Amino acid sequence: MPSIERPDDAPALPTDGRIWKIHKAFNKRFEELRANYQKVLGWVMRRRGAFVSIDGIAVLFSFALVLIVGRDFFPSVDAGPIKLHLRAPAGTRIEQAEVLFGNVKGEIRKIIPATKIDTILDNIGLPARGINLAFSDSATVDDGDGDILIAMKPGLPSDSYISPIREVVRDNFPDCVFFFQPADMTT
16 A cells, blocks of 8 residues: 655644643553553463463352352342232233232232232233333233232331232232232332
């Protein structure tokens, strides 16, 4: 490729501005980093067996962390609300799903005293427009799907009610699929 030469009468490019100083400093540090990286790679290539052994030991020690580190990135937080996703049997009409959800809410009211419940809300079925799916989770896939949101009074724990609700729904509504979802932003 032919080189491009500047004419003799062309003005000189400024090389003393702030941008050029930053550029030169960056290039200097980058070249130092690259030279150090080449040294490390050279050391590793000369001592392959030692490097593989050290790497294998590090991997084995990382497996031991499974015993120490928890499963969740954030610790469990009892934020108060409970979110139960309920999926009616396939082909359930939305009118029938509404009755089913009402029955489930009735069972929940038997477990959680009315003095501890702030509100119970259910969202049944798919939204009418596609844009609304962007603002919800993807668990709802049919007219028989929905969420039951149980808001407890402020300061009251909700985790202790999840197991009894799970048992009652499993025993009284065996043809339904249900699961609890995180109701707070952290979880």
